[in-house]
Amino acid sequence: MKVGDSVRLAINDWERGEQESAMLHACNSVDGTAKKIYPALLNKQRFTQMLRDNYGVLGPMGAPGINLVETRFPIKVNNPTAPGGEPDLADLVYAIHRCTHGHGDELPGGYELIPDVAGPPGLTHVEIRKGGGVRLSDRMIFGLLAVAVLSPANNDQRVPDGYHLTFGRSARLMINDWWGRAGDFPAIAALEPVPLLKLDFSSWGRP
Numbered sequence: 403m404k405v406g407d408s409v410r411l412a413i414n415d416w417e418r419g420e421q422e423s424a425m426l427h428a429c430n431s432v433d434g435t436a437k438k439i440y441p442a443l444l445n446k447q448r449f450t451q452m453l454r455d456n457y458g459v460l461g462p463m464g465a466p467g468i469n470l471v472e473t474r475f476p477i478k479v480n481n482p483t484a485p486g487g488e489p490d491l492a493d494l495v496y497a498i499h500r501c502t503h504g505h506g507d508e509l510p511g512g513y514e515l516i517p518d519v520a521g522p523p524g525l526t527h528v529e530i531r532k533g534g535g536v537r538l539s540d541r542m543i544f545g546l547l548a549v550a551v552l553s554p555a556n557n558d559q560r561v562p563d564g565y566h567l568t569f570g571r572s573a574r575l576m577i578n579d580w581w582g583r584a585g586d587f588p589a590i591a592a593l594e595p596v597p598l599l600k601l602d603f604s605s606w607g608r609p
Contacts, residue, residue, distance in 0.1 A: 403430065403434065404434070404559060405431050405434040405435055405550055405556050405559050406556075406559035406560050406561050408427045408428070408430040408431035408434060408550070409427075409428075409431050409547050409550060409551060409559075409561055409565070409577065410561045410562065410565060411423075411424075411427040412424045412425075412426075412427035412428040412431065412543060412546075412547055413547070413561075413565055415427060416519070416540070416543055421514075421515045421517070421540055421543070422509060422515075424540075424543050425499050425515065425540075425542070425543055425546075426499075428542075428543045428544075428546035428547050428550075429449075429495070429499055429500040429546060431546065431547055431549075431550035431551075432449060432452055432453065432500075432546050432549055432550055433445070433449055433500070434550070435452060435549070435550045435553045435555055435556055436448040436449050436451070436452035438555040438556075439452065439553070439555050440452070446483065446496060447483060449492070449496050449500060450483045450484075450492035450493060450496050451483075451492075452549065453491065453492035453495065453496075453546075453549065454471075454484075454490070454492050456549040456552075456553075456584070457470040457471055457491075458587070458588070458591070459545070459548050459549050459552055459584065459587055460491070460542075460545045460546070460548070460549055461545075461598075462545075462569065462591040462596075463541065463544055463545035463548040463567070463569060464538070464539065464541050464542040464543075464544065464545020464546065464548075465491065465526070465528065465538065465539070465541070465542065465545065466526055466541075466596050467526070467596045467597065467598065467599055468491075468528070468598065468599060468601060469598040469599060469600040469601075470490065470491050471490075472600040473490065473491070473600050473601040474486065474488040474489060474490055474603070475488075475489050475490065475491070475493075475494050475530070475536055475601075475603070476530065476532070476534075476603040476606050477489055477494060477498075477534055477535075477536055478534070479493050479494070479497035479498075480497065482497075494536060494538075495538075495542070495546070498510065498513050498536075499513075511535070512531055512534060512535025512536070512537065513535060513536060513537060513538075514537055515537065515538055515539065515540040515542065515543070516528075516529065516537050516538065516539050516540060517540050518539040518540055518541050519539075519540050519541055519543075519544065523568075523570065523571040524570060524571055524594075526539045526541055527539055530601075530603070532606050544567055544568075547567060548567055548575075548587075551567065551575075551577055551580055551581055552580060552581075552582065552583055552584040552587055553582065553584060554582040554584060555582075556581050556582055557581045557582025558581075559581050560578055560581075561577050561578060563578060564576075565577045565578070567580070569590050569591070569593070569594070570593060570594035571594065572593070573590050573593055573594075575590070
């Protein structure tokens with residue numbers, strides 16, 4: 403499937419209230435992009451590397467205020483690939499969302515997305531439970547889509563006119579105008595800067 407089709411389907415499903423299906427298509431858009439950029443890597447490595455290389459997009463769009471480079475989450479996943487051996491957001495999204503949905507399994511309890519996008523702009527939630535469970539905002543769907551859309555590897559892709567991504571309270575990025583323009587995104591992110599916080603769960607112990 404073309405990356406553009408995955409982007410379109412993710413937005414369509416989110417508009418219908420189908421968060422999990424939207425997340426599946428958003429992960430597929432990243433998967434398809436990563437295949438183009440890292441053809442020699444296996445799926446897990448290229449997916450997580452794609453996200454880490456684009457935390458400057460994924461963070462502001464999907465998890466504003468969190469220092470994704472330094473934050474490690476108190477969950478257990480098989481063979482995390484983040485530096486230091488503990489899972490970062492890329493490991494979390496791959497293990498919990500990409501693999502669960504991709505294999506047709508039911509999302510584990512405690513990992514459901516929080517419906518923020520339809521609410522007030524500028525409000526993003528993350529719920530982290532001691533003993534396991536990380537609920538990301540459904541803004542993560544659009545953060546993943548932004549990683550795919552802005553990648554120069556996809557500058558030949560298209561969606562129907564009118565499809566767009568939003569950033570903050572005012573910026574509307576028409577997708578067909580923004581394919582491949584990762585280099586222009588920092589100016590958009592600078593419109594509504596937020597401090598970055600490293601989330602520290604070291605006192606919780608290992609899961």
